[in-house]
Amino acid sequence: MPRAAATRDMNTLLEPFLVTRGDPAGRYDLEPFGLTVSPGLCYEATRSATGAVIDRLVKLDSLTFGPEGMPMPRWMFYELAAFPGAIFGFGLDAGVLPDASRERLGLGDGDRGLVPVSMYIAIPIMPRVWCGHNLASLKRVLPELGLRRLASRTKAFALRCLRCEQQIGATQWDSDALFVHAKFGVLELLSAWTPAHEFPATLTYRLDVTEAGLRHALGEGGPPTAPPADFEIDADDHAAMRTLQTRIEAGERFAITGKPRVGEGTRRIPIARID
Amino acid sequence: MSRMPHTPPVPPENGREEPGFPFFRVYLLCTPERVPLLPGLPAFDPNRIRVIDPRSLTSDLFVDAVNAVVSGDPKPVPRWALYDCAETTGVVVGCLDHRGLPVSLLAATPTTVEGEWHTFTLRAHDPGLAIRTARLMVDLTRPRAVTAVSPYRGGSIDVFTMLGRVMLVTAYTPAHSEPMSATIRVHPGEERPTGGEVLTVDTRREEALRRLQDEIESGDRYDIAAGPGIDGLLSVEKTDAPSRGDA
Numbered sequence: 001m002p003r004a005a006a007t008r009d010m011n012t013l014l015e016p017f018l019v020t021r022g023d024p025a026g027r028y029d030l031e032p033f034g035l036t037v038s039p040g041l042c043y044e045a046t047r048s049a050t051g052a053v054i055d056r057l058v059k060l061d062s063l064t065f066g067p068e069g070m071p072m073p074r075w076m077f078y079e080l081a082a083f084p085g086a087i088f089g090f091g092l093d094a095g096v097l098p099d100a101s102r103e104r105l106g107l108g109d110g111d112r113g114l115v116p117v118s119m120y121i122a123i124p125i126m127p128r129v130w131c132g133h134n135l136a137s138l139k140r141v142l143p144e145l146g147l148r149r150l151a152s153r154t155k156a157f158a159l160r161c162l163r164c165e166q167q168i169g170a171t172q173w174d175s176d177a178l179f180v181h182a183k184f185g186v187l188e189l190l191s192a193w194t195p196a197h198e199f200p201a202t203l204t205y206r207l208d209v210t211e212a213g214l215r216h217a218l219g220e221g222g223p224p225t226a227p228p229a230d231f232e233i234d235a236d237d238h239a240a241m242r243t244l245q246t247r248i249e250a251g252e253r254f255a256i257t258g259k260p261r262v263g264e265g266t267r268r269i270p271i272a273r274i275d
Numbered sequence: 276m277s278r279m280p281h282t283p284p285v286p287p288e289n290g291r292e293e294p295g296f297p298f299f300r301v302y303l304l305c306t307p308e309r310v311p312l313l314p315g316l317p318a319f320d321p322n323r324i325r326v327i328d329p330r331s332l333t334s335d336l337f338v339d340a341v342n343a344v345v346s347g348d349p350k351p352v353p354r355w356a357l358y359d360c361a362e363t364t365g366v367v368v369g370c371l372d373h374r375g376l377p378v379s380l381l382a383a384t385p386t387t388v389e390g391e392w393h394t395f396t397l398r399a400h401d402p403g404l405a406i407r408t409a410r411l412m413v414d415l416t417r418p419r420a421v422t423a424v425s426p427y428r429g430g431s432i433d434v435f436t437m438l439g440r441v442m443l444v445t446a447y448t449p450a451h452s453e454p455m456s457a458t459i460r461v462h463p464g465e466e467r468p469t470g471g472e473v474l475t476v477d478t479r480r481e482e483a484l485r486r487l488q489d490e491i492e493s494g495d496r497y498d499i500a501a502g503p504g505i506d507g508l509l510s511v512e513k514t515d516a517p518s519r520g521d522a
């Protein structure tokens with residue numbers, strides 16, 4: 001028998017989860033922005049039962065990063081995510097998912113429990129400084145669920161939960177994720193052209209996490225203050241990225257000041273020189 | 276001008292080598308922000324260690340050579356993963372050959388436990404080089420503890436037992452792509468306490484590993500007394516003794 005169509009607002013049914021090692025109480029904020037991460041949804045990375053949770057996160061990753069050509073090998077979910085750091089995300093109970101979603105997620109009739117629809121993976125660099133290396137959201141893959149601002153909310157809740165004060169990340173200049181990251185505030189460029197990465201057209205950024213930035217990502221309040229842009233980088237202009245990188249290595253400092261500006265077939269990222 | 280005859284380096288017969296092993300040149304791939312946070316680095320002879328910034332444009336050929344060390348793996352660690360999860364967050368270290376090319380590799384990243392580093396992707400063409408590479412990482416980071424995941428077959432548990440006391444964090448690991456792997460926590464320089472009950476576990480039998488994992492999940496703690504040999508038999512010893520690294 002077909003399940004009930006998604007008549008309820010799925011956004012109100014999202015439940016936060018956390019996969020990490022050790023007791024998260026005290027180390028992490030388990031009531032980020034007043035939302036409780038219930039103990040039953042805090043999974044201990046080293047327990048056997050967590051293998052099933054990882055299976056679902058692998059599926060989420062393959063539906064989002066797979067098409068981007070950067071799927072994450074399964075061992076990394078343990079070794080370079082939950083074990084040294086944390087995976088925070090939102091999920092929906094399998095029982096509320098409409099058939100179309102269940103099918104796309106590869107869920108069988110007997111599959112129950114929380115089905116992750118978003119995740120943010122971060123590993124620590126030093127206390128309160130984290131490297132966010134995976135942000136994935138099924139908002140566009142499962143449009144029938146009507147999920148809103150899913151990646152933005154996931155990252156905002158995750159940074160708050162992890163008590164992150166500074167975040168480092170690497171992303172491609174032409175990635176849609178830049179629209180999300182830019183909501184959080186000024187992104188200082190640590191690299192603009194990165195041959196050490198799989199895709200050299202990758203930028204590495206540093207974000208000082210602020211209340212204003214988190215609130216803006218949640219849809220509350222305007223964008224955090226940013227200096228005016230001095231110029232723009234076209235998301236396809238590799239020569240400009242290399243030039244910018246050379247200037248960074250010579251000691252100049254630059255930052256992305258806002259979301260990409262989309263034109264007809266173009267995408268330009270606003271950049272300011274900073275002190 | 277007289278030329279000195281070339282004398283091949285002879286490793287010391289006993290005891291530890293000096294940090295940076297005068298007989299090998301080594302490399303360290305990490306960000307400039309990480310460099311001052313490596314307590315062991317000042318003890319290294321600057322002529323023997325090549326420090327590379329992965330974000331620098333000039334690093335590309337060297338990074339290619341580092342990635343070449345893993346390229347023969349059946350499923351090599353993706354280049355982006357080394358960048359995101361070691362070069363950006365921690366370190367990649369290894370030894371160099373006479374041409375200055377990397378011949379071994381160990382990636383390491385700090386964990387949420389203070390002073391603990393998680394190591395992954397240990398690659399070296401012989402066990403001696405693997406041990407040197409693991410020691411190099413310890414000499415540079417001076418960790419309270421080092422963690423690693425090692426499949427029982429062809430794994431690197433023995434390499435880590437050379438560093439100090441090795442505790443078993445998981446005996447069976449379904450969250451990993453190879454469930455028949457151990458997660459270990461190494462306490463460098465610490466002696467393994469003895470006197471506990473010794474068990475021999477056949478690591479080729481999933482059921483045996485699951486049983487041991489159940490015991491760990493119900494609170495028992497084990498040290499590894501000897502890694503699995505070719506017969507797959509792992510020797511573990513029950514322990515109550517806390518580690519200095521847990522203090």
Ligand SMILES: CC(C)(COP(=O)(O)OP(=O)(O)OC[C@H]1O[C@@H](n2cnc3c(N)ncnc32)[C@H](O)[C@@H]1OP(=O)(O)O)[C@@H](O)C(=O)NCCC(=O)NCCS
Nearest residue numbers: 064065135136137139149150151152171176177179180262
């Ligand atoms: C990129 C991704 C994380 C976005 O998830 P999401 O849930 O749709 O993101 P959100 O709704 O929170 O925010 C996306 C914002 O970007 C905007 N956006 C995204 N793509 C856009 C595009 N091509 N043109 C214009 N705006 C775009 C959206 O309009 C939205 O802005 P708004 O909130 O102001 O309306 C998701 O699509 C994904 O998982 N992609 C694959 C994996 C990936 O690339 N991850 C990032 C790696 S660092």
